[in-house]
Amino acid sequence: MAYSFDFSSISSGFDTLWQGLAITFLIALCANVIGVIAGFVIGLLSQARSRLVRAPVSAFVEFFRCTPALVQVVWFFYCVPIIFNVFLTPVTMGVLVISLNLSAFNAEAYRAGIQSVPREQYDAGIALGLSPLQRAIYIVLPHAFRSAYPVLVTNGISALQQTSLLSVVAIQDLMYRGKELASDTYRPLEVFTTVGLLYLAVSLAVAQILRGVERRRALHYSV
Amino acid sequence: MKFNFLFLLGYAHPLLAGLALTVKLTIASSVAGVVLGFIASLLRTYGRTAVRALAGAYVEVFRGTPLLVQLFWFFFCLPLLLHVDISVEVASFVALSLYMGAITCETFRGSLSLIGREEMDACVALGLGRMTRIFYIVLPLTFVRAMPPLLSNVVSLFKESALVSALGMADLMFVGQNIANTSARPVEVLTSTALIYFVVAFPLTRCVGGIERRVLRRF
Numbered sequence: 001m002a003y004s005f006d007f008s009s010i011s012s013g014f015d016t017l018w019q020g021l022a023i024t025f026l027i028a029l030c031a032n033v034i035g036v037i038a039g040f041v042i043g044l045l046s047q048a049r050s051r052l053v054r055a056p057v058s059a060f061v062e063f064f065r066c067t068p069a070l071v072q073v074v075w076f077f078y079c080v081p082i083i084f085n086v087f088l089t090p091v092t093m094g095v096l097v098i099s100l101n102l103s104a105f106n107a108e109a110y111r112a113g114i115q116s117v118p119r120e121q122y123d124a125g126i127a128l129g130l131s132p133l134q135r136a137i138y139i140v141l142p143h144a145f146r147s148a149y150p151v152l153v154t155n156g157i158s159a160l161q162q163t164s165l166l167s168v169v170a171i172q173d174l175m176y177r178g179k180e181l182a183s184d185t186y187r188p189l190e191v192f193t194t195v196g197l198l199y200l201a202v203s204l205a206v207a208q209i210l211r212g213v214e215r216r217r218a219l220h221y222s223v
Numbered sequence: 224m225k226f227n228f229l230f231l232l233g234y235a236h237p238l239l240a241g242l243a244l245t246v247k248l249t250i251a252s253s254v255a256g257v258v259l260g261f262i263a264s265l266l267r268t269y270g271r272t273a274v275r276a277l278a279g280a281y282v283e284v285f286r287g288t289p290l291l292v293q294l295f296w297f298f299f300c301l302p303l304l305l306h307v308d309i310s311v312e313v314a315s316f317v318a319l320s321l322y323m324g325a326i327t328c329e330t331f332r333g334s335l336s337l338i339g340r341e342e343m344d345a346c347v348a349l350g351l352g353r354m355t356r357i358f359y360i361v362l363p364l365t366f367v368r369a370m371p372p373l374l375s376n377v378v379s380l381f382k383e384s385a386l387v388s389a390l391g392m393a394d395l396m397f398v399g400q401n402i403a404n405t406s407a408r409p410v411e412v413l414t415s416t417a418l419i420y421f422v423v424a425f426p427l428t429r430c431v432g433g434i435e436r437r438v439l440r441r442f
């Protein structure tokens with residue numbers, strides 16, 4: 001007997017899935033904005049001359065790269081309120097975890113770019129009397145960003161997918177809404193297939209757009 | 224708030240059993256995934272247009288959807304389609320292997336592109352058959368070059384495998400969460416769980432760098 005598909009459960013639950021997708025997208029977007037900026041700062045700090053700066057920064061990066069994202073999510077939701085006595089809204093906390101995780105990975109992506117800045121350009125910056133902050137923003141950042149861009153895109157898209165982990169701690173993202181709908185309608189096959197396709201569509205679309213930007217930018221700068 | 228990590232010693236056995244399951248699952252899915260990824264990369268590079276498109280679609284689907292969705296799909300949906308019971312172990316293993324296959328396919332593709340035209344020409348000149356060429360020339364060359372990224376893929380699979388706890392597999396994450404709930408001491412238990420993952424994953428990531436330097440020196 002073949003399975004008889006019934007996608008009507010999806011069409012009636014489409015609003016819930018849509019709301020879930022909006023939350024997923026919002027969290028992914030905020031996490032990426034923070035992750036791209038904080039990743040650069042962490043990448044710079046991990047190259048600092050002082051060991052006192054380097055050690056905690058690399059501990060941060062290694063911790064977030066060497067433990068499962070799910071553990072980080074659960075740890076932040078259960079332990080941060082107890083240890084630090086701070087109570088954030090679930091979505092804020094979700095953005096925080098995902099963006100910290102993303103920053104650690106982005107810092108690694110920036111590192112090669114930061115190291116590839118030629119010595120002469122630093123010297124030129126010093127000769128021109130630029131402050132260290134100005135040197136970081138006007139000399140290092142453009143270099144690092146351009147060479148890290150493809151990896152930043154890949155990391156950004158996997159952050160989008162990692163937001164699905166937040167469903168475990170009851171943030172009402174796409175995955176959470178999907179689970180809810182599947183158990184309400186007893187139609188897991190249709191629901192989870194649709195949820196998967198939605199994630200796939202968003203990931204592919206975002207990847208296309210960002211790679212298109214890369215090509216254009218490449219044209220723009222190739223003088 | 225006072226923290227007491229010592230009470231965890233009483234739970235050492237279940238935590239280690241959880242870790243053992245995580246490691247077993249990682250190794251099994253890594254082996255299956257690497258084989259699958261190698262085949263997929265060959266098909267994606269040397270196959271006909273239709274085959275290439277098919278292999279490409281496989282990779283995009285498994286890389287473009289969250290692993291959590293894939294796990295749920297294989298556990299809740301596949302049994303409905305096939306009308307067979309699929310145990311949680313099998314569903315986890317299949318989903319993780321297919322995911323790993325898609326990830327390693329991209330790794331192999333990168334190192335396949337490094338095989339020189341001359342090496343292929345030499346094979347043709349020697350009159351080697353297709354299978355001989357794949358097993359004696361392509362496989363060793365790509366495998367050695369892909370070794371460091373493959374190892375990082377295994378490390379990320381080790382971390383991602385924590386998601387099987389959402390299906391109820393008693394892996395390290397599941398055991399950790401259970402103990403956290405029953406003992407009402409989430410800080411100590413979850414921190415220790417994270418540290419156990421770290422202690423396994425961190426040395427492996429160091430190995431990646433070491434192997435990378437060796438491979439680079441030789442090739």
